[in-house]
Amino acid sequence: MLFWQILIDGFAISALYALGATGFTLIFGVSGVLNLSHGAIMVGAAVAAWAAASEFGVGPYTGALIGIIAGFILAFATYFIAVRPIQRSKVIAESEKEIFILTATLLWGIIIQEAIAYLFTNNAKTVLPIVDGVTTWFGVRTPKNEYFTAVVCWVAIGLLWFLVNRTRRGKAVMAASMNPRGVTLLGIELSSIYLTVWAIYGLLAGVAGILLGMFLGVSSYSVGPLTASAFSIVVLGGLGSVSGSLIAAYVVGYLETGTAYLISPAYRTIPALLLLVIVMYLRPQGLFGRR
Amino acid sequence: MFSLKSLLLASCATALVSSAAWAADPIKIGVIAEAQAVAGSSIAPAAQLAAEEINAKGGVDGRKIEIVVYDNHSSSAESVRAFQRAVSEDKVNAVIASYISEVVLALEPWAGRLKTLMITPGAASDVITQNIAKNYDQLKYTFHGYLTSTSLAGLVCDAAKDLLVEPYKMKTAVIMSEDAAWTTPLDAGYEKCLPEIGLKVVDHIRMSPDTTDFTPIFNKIEGLKPDVMITGISHVGTQPTVQWKSQQVPIPMFGISSQATNSTFWKDTNGAVEGVFYNAVSGPGVAVTPKTLPFVEAYQKKFGNFPSYAGYTSYDDVYMIADAIHRAGGTDPDKMVEAMEATDYVGTIGRIAFKPKDDPNPHALRTGKGYITGLMLQWQSGKQVNVWPKELSAGTIAWPSFIKLKAASN
Numbered sequence: 001m002l003f004w005q006i007l008i009d010g011f012a013i014s015a016l017y018a019l020g021a022t023g024f025t026l027i028f029g030v031s032g033v034l035n036l037s038h039g040a041i042m043v044g045a046a047v048a049a050w051a052a053a054s055e056f057g058v059g060p061y062t063g064a065l066i067g068i069i070a071g072f073i074l075a076f077a078t079y080f081i082a083v084r085p086i087q088r089s090k091v092i093a094e095s096e097k098e099i100f101i102l103t104a105t106l107l108w109g110i111i112i113q114e115a116i117a118y119l120f121t122n123n124a125k126t127v128l129p130i131v132d133g134v135t136t137w138f139g140v141r142t143p144k145n146e147y148f149t150a151v152v153c154w155v156a157i158g159l160l161w162f163l164v165n166r167t168r169r170g171k172a173v174m175a176a177s178m179n180p181r182g183v184t185l186l187g188i189e190l191s192s193i194y195l196t197v198w199a200i201y202g203l204l205a206g207v208a209g210i211l212l213g214m215f216l217g218v219s220s221y222s223v224g225p226l227t228a229s230a231f232s233i234v235v236l237g238g239l240g241s242v243s244g245s246l247i248a249a250y251v252v253g254y255l256e257t258g259t260a261y262l263i264s265p266a267y268r269t270i271p272a273l274l275l276l277v278i279v280m281y282l283r284p285q286g287l288f289g290r291r
Numbered sequence: 292m293f294s295l296k297s298l299l300l301a302s303c304a305t306a307l308v309s310s311a312a313w314a315a316d317p318i319k320i321g322v323i324a325e326a327q328a329v330a331g332s333s334i335a336p337a338a339q340l341a342a343e344e345i346n347a348k349g350g351v352d353g354r355k356i357e358i359v360v361y362d363n364h365s366s367s368a369e370s371v372r373a374f375q376r377a378v379s380e381d382k383v384n385a386v387i388a389s390y391i392s393e394v395v396l397a398l399e400p401w402a403g404r405l406k407t408l409m410i411t412p413g414a415a416s417d418v419i420t421q422n423i424a425k426n427y428d429q430l431k432y433t434f435h436g437y438l439t440s441t442s443l444a445g446l447v448c449d450a451a452k453d454l455l456v457e458p459y460k461m462k463t464a465v466i467m468s469e470d471a472a473w474t475t476p477l478d479a480g481y482e483k484c485l486p487e488i489g490l491k492v493v494d495h496i497r498m499s500p501d502t503t504d505f506t507p508i509f510n511k512i513e514g515l516k517p518d519v520m521i522t523g524i525s526h527v528g529t530q531p532t533v534q535w536k537s538q539q540v541p542i543p544m545f546g547i548s549s550q551a552t553n554s555t556f557w558k559d560t561n562g563a564v565e566g567v568f569y570n571a572v573s574g575p576g577v578a579v580t581p582k583t584l585p586f587v588e589a590y591q592k593k594f595g596n597f598p599s600y601a602g603y604t605s606y607d608d609v610y611m612i613a614d615a616i617h618r619a620g621g622t623d624p625d626k627m628v629e630a631m632e633a634t635d636y637v638g639t640i641g642r643i644a645f646k647p648k649d650d651p652n653p654h655a656l657r658t659g660k661g662y663i664t665g666l667m668l669q670w671q672s673g674k675q676v677n678v679w680p681k682e683l684s685a686g687t688i689a690w691p692s693f694i695k696l697k698a699a700s701n
Contacts, residue, residue: 005510009504009506009507013504053561054558054559054561055558117327118327121327121328121329121332121555122327122328122365123328123329123528123529123550123555123559124527124528124529124530124559125529125559126529126530126533126559126560126561126563127561128561129537129561132537133539134537134538134539141538141539142538143537143538143539145537216503216504216530216534217503217529217530217533219529220327221501222503225501225503257507260504260506260507261507261510261511265498265499265502265504265505265507265508266470266497266498266499266502268502268504
């Protein structure tokens with residue numbers, strides 16, 4: 001029974017990690033931006049969904065939609081406030097732009113975090129679940145919401161795969177991640193590619209935030225750990241590699257769940273962090289890194 | 292009809308009279324609290340409300356009370372800086388500080404060094420008062436305006452005996468508490484008093500306050516098949532409560548759940564708190580003393596929500612400080628300490644008196660019959676209903692549908 005328990009819980013949490021990390025890695029892969037406001041955007045989406053339901057009495061579907069829109073808006077705000085001005089700046093040297101963007105997104109994330117704490121306190125909030133109740137499979141009683149989370153995550157990841165591999169716009173995004181200069185030579189505006197990528201990212205981060213809010217709950221304190229966990233999954237998988245992030249999300253998810261059940265919930269994150277250190281030592285480009 | 296001139300004259304006269312009424316130096320009380328935390332956010336408004344009421348009745352011996360608020364962002368370092376500023380720059384006469392034990396423990400030596408009376412409206416660690424016992428002359432300026440963890444454990448056990456052991460024949464318990472300064476003495480208290488009331492402790496789970504996924508913890512507890520989970524949670528609250536409901540853990544949650552004391556907790560958890568029991572010193576609709584309900588009403592009217600547990604105590608603390616200054620004949624810190632030690636005051640949470648100098652916990656609140664007895668409330672259909680003690684109860688226990696009462700069904 002413990003085996004099934006770890007298998008089911010690990011699968012759901014890993015799917016959530018995978019979705020959370022996919023947007024993060026996509027942004028880096030295409031535009032080289034390490035977005036340290038990632039956790040704040042996810043929490044912002046979840047808190048918006050919570051506030052819509054609890055303050056205005058909207059149902060779970062409308063709440064989720066409002067949360068996704070909030071994720072979308074926050075992602076665009078991040079791009080236009082923290083990223084684009086630095087990318088276009090003539091004053092900042094090209095070689096320094098990366099660190100400037102890193103700092104700007106970190107500070108922007110802190111601003112969002114403080115605003116959330118100020119407006120909604122730092123108590124954890126939970127998003128109204130779309131599916132309620134529990135179901136028993138293989139002798140394990142699991143909230144239906146956990147299966148729902150896993151299914152939605154994989155549908156979203158599947159749609160992303162379809163978009164990137166089967167649509168013209170998606171192929172242009174893919175091409176830009178491999179050779180940005182080449183894409184501009186083909187007459188495609190790089191800035192419009194960036195907008196597409198940030199739009200996709202906003203959607204992914206919004207959905208991930210809401211699912212997280214339904215499954216585990218979020219607070220302004222979650223901002224840092226969420227960014228850190230997406231960052232470590234992406235580094236483990238290989239910066240910029242979407243498939244690497246997916247696999248790394250499952251490695252981390254199962255390692256954490258296994259540790260929580262077999263050793264203690266208190267040590268949950270330690271083995272995954274140790275693995276990250278070992279991988280960085282032996283293979284600095286990550287498990288599936290291209291660089 | 293009044294002319295503009297007469298109106299101006301009248302307002303000038305009023306201003307002169309009121310400034311004459313507050314001719315003496317004001318009494319300044321610093322409030323260092325957590326504006327962004329649910330439990331901490333009631334501390335400053337409640338203190339402000341008490342000060343306004345006292346001022347409306349003429350202040351303390353003709354001196355107005357001024358509340359100076361410092362947001363500590365739940366940080367010990369920021370609290371220490373705020374305390375130093377409060378004393379050296381803003382010249383406060385007393386400080387009301389924080390519901391977090393770690394913060395109060397950091398401030399305690401500063402209250403001694405700067406010889407400034409300090410009272411905590413919500414921290415619970417026994418170490419705060421044990422420190423006073425070890426070094427009375429230096430640390431006598433600190434007072435514990437809330438129950439110590441050991442007292443809290445005792446009150447939870449008293450309630451569990453009457454509500455769970457006797458009527459439902461419960462025999463076993465698992466202690467589930469967060470790893471924090473206040474839970475070390477709480478857990479020790481639980482370990483001691485639970486067996487005394489007939490609840491065998493089958494396991495003791497201490498979890499990190501940054502735990503996000505409680506699924507493995509609940510699965511482990513369920514595997515142990517206890518009759519009840521005895522809780523010690525304050526920094527965490529929403530997540531274990533929501534997961535207890537979504538996973539439909541069939542074991543009742545009973546004990547301390549600080550966040551559940553706040554009226555907003557129903558919304559935070561989307562109603563998952565239904566059926567959770569929590570210990571408190573006061574609660575909505577419970578007339579612990581004749582002062583409780585008028586305070587709640589006034590607070591609700593002024594701020595639009597209900598106070599957290601630290602709001603009740605913070606309100607009482609301002610009155611107690613004012614009373615002590617009146618009896619001490621001024622704001623000399625040593626005389627204020629002596630006057631505070633002699634406090635016998637009926638506040639919103641009960642009759643308040645401090646344990647004496649020679650007690651192992653000097654300056655802790657006296658508890659038990661005749662003093663503070665505490666309450667046990669249960670969330671029922673969006674309302675906090677008091678179910679214990681019997682003489683103050685407003686309803687009976689209502690179990691959520693997924694709770695399975697083993698012993699009672701045998």
